[in-house]
Amino acid sequence: MKKIDENSPTRSLLKRVGEKKGLITVGIIIVLMILFFIIQFFQNSDLESNAEETYSVHIVREEDPILFDGIVQASEVQEEYYDASKGVIAEVLVEDGQEVEAETELFTYTNEENQQLLDEQNRQYSRLKERRSEAETELANAKDALSTANANIEKSNQTAQGPAETEESMDAGFETAQTDLMEYESDKAEAEATIESAEMSIDELNDQMEDIEYEIETLREGITTTVTADFSGVIEVTNTNSSTLATSEEPVVRLLSKDVKIEATVSEYDYDKIKEESHVEINLMSSDKEIPGKITQIGSLPMQASAEGSTSSRYPFTVIPEEPIQYGFSVQVGFSEGAIYLPQSAVFEEEDGTKIVFVIIDGIVERREIEAHKESNFYVLDSGLEVDEEVLLDPSPELADGDEVMVMYD
Numbered sequence: 001m002k003k004i005d006e007n008s009p010t011r012s013l014l015k016r017v018g019e020k021k022g023l024i025t026v027g028i029i030i031v032l033m034i035l036f037f038i039i040q041f042f043q044n045s046d047l048e049s050n051a052e053e054t055y056s057v058h059i060v061r062e063e064d065p066i067l068f069d070g071i072v073q074a075s076e077v078q079e080e081y082y083d084a085s086k087g088v089i090a091e092v093l094v095e096d097g098q099e100v101e102a103e104t105e106l107f108t109y110t111n112e113e114n115q116q117l118l119d120e121q122n123r124q125y126s127r128l129k130e131r132r133s134e135a136e137t138e139l140a141n142a143k144d145a146l147s148t149a150n151a152n153i154e155k156s157n158q159t160a161q162g163p164a165e166t167e168e169s170m171d172a173g174f175e176t177a178q179t180d181l182m183e184y185e186s187d188k189a190e191a192e193a194t195i196e197s198a199e200m201s202i203d204e205l206n207d208q209m210e211d212i213e214y215e216i217e218t219l220r221e222g223i224t225t226t227v228t229a230d231f232s233g234v235i236e237v238t239n240t241n242s243s244t245l246a247t248s249e250e251p252v253v254r255l256l257s258k259d260v261k262i263e264a265t266v267s268e269y270d271y272d273k274i275k276e277e278s279h280v281e282i283n284l285m286s287s288d289k290e291i292p293g294k295i296t297q298i299g300s301l302p303m304q305a306s307a308e309g310s311t312s313s314r315y316p317f318t319v320i321p322e323e324p325i326q327y328g329f330s331v332q333v334g335f336s337e338g339a340i341y342l343p344q345s346a347v348f349e350e351e352d353g354t355k356i357v358f359v360i361i362d363g364i365v366e367r368r369e370i371e372a373h374k375e376s377n378f379y380v381l382d383s384g385l386e387v388d389e390e391v392l393l394d395p396s397p398e399l400a401d402g403d404e405v406m407v408m409y410d
Helices: 009-052 112-160 167-223
Strands: 054-059 066-074 077-080 088-092 105-110 224-228 233-237 253-257 260-267 279-284 290-298 314-321 330-335 341-343 355-361 364-375 378-383 390-392 406-408
Touching: 066 314, 105 253, 112 167, 167 224, 260 290, 260 330, 279 314
Parallel strands: 054 406
Antiparallel strands: 054 390, 066 260, 066 330, 077 253, 088 105, 105 224, 233 253, 260 314, 279 290, 279 330, 290 314, 341 378, 355 364, 355 390, 364 378
C-alpha cells in the first residue's frame, strides 16, 4: 500500500473533511437537546394543566337510616294482684303459658267473713218475715172484726127502727139497741185502730226486708269472686304457691296480648325528625330479618336520664310491627328521612340565589340548576338530582357544559 505524505495536499483535504463532520455531529446533538427540552416543557405544561382540572366527586345518595334500640313487648298487659278485701284465693284456674280468650276465668276468691255476715243477714230476714206474717194475720183478723162490727151496727139500727107492741116494750128495746150499738161502735173503732197499726207495721217490715235483701245479694256476690281475662292472650303465672300468694309482691297472673309493640327512645337531637304514622324498618338483633312497622305514638315528656353525666333528654316512642315478634326480643328501629344531603363545596350559589352543581358523566361536565335549602353546614336537596349521580367538589365556576375533567374518588 502506498503511504500518503503528511505534508501532501491530499492529507490536508482529508483532515478538513473530518473536522466538518465533527461540527455537524455536535450541531445535531445540540438540536436534539433543544428539542428534548422543548418537549419536556410542553409535557410539564400539560401535566400542570391536567392537575388543575382534577376534581374530587360526591356521589348523590340518601342518608343512612337513623337507628334506635328497642324492646318487643305485649301491646296490652293485664296484671292481677292479690286483693285481701275479696277474701282468700281459692283456686288458680289457668297455667303458665296457656293461651286464653277474653272472659276466661283466671282465679277465684272465697270470703269467709262475707259468708258469716250473709248467715247473720239471713237470720234477720227470717225473723222479719215471721213478724210480717204475724202482722198480716193480725190485719186479717182486724178486718174480720171490722166487718162483723159493721154488720152488727146495721142490724142494731134496723131493730131500733122496727114497730113495737107496747110503749114499755118500745122503751126496753130502745135501751137494749143503744147498748148494743155502743158496743158495736167500740168493736169497730178497735178493729180500725188494729188495721191501721198492722198496715203500718207491715210497711215498716217490708222496708227492712228490702234493705236486707239488698245486703244479702251483695254479700252473696262477695263470697266468691272470679277474676276473668279482659282480652285474649297468653298467661304468665309467676307464683303457684298458695301459701305465699297473699304476701307476694308479684301479680298472681299476668295476661299478655298476642299483639306486640316495640318501645324505643329517641334523643332530643332526632326528636323532630320522627313523626307519627311514619314507616320504619325493624331489624331483629338475633337474625338478619327485617320487618316493616309504623310509629304510632311519640311521647311529649322526656324520660328520666339513666346514664350518669348524660346531658341529652330522651323521649319514648312506640312502633307497631306488621308481623309477630317474640316477646322480649331486642331490635333496632331504622327510620329513614328520605333526605339527600349535599356538601357546601358541591353547590355553587350565584348572585341571584340560583344554585348550580356540576354533574360529571363519563368525564364530561354538565352544569345543572337544582332546588335545595341550606341547613347548618350542608344543603338538603329538593329536586334536580337523582340518586347515584356524581357532582364535583369545589368546582371552578368557569366550567361549562361539555368540558372534560379528571376526577378522583376517595
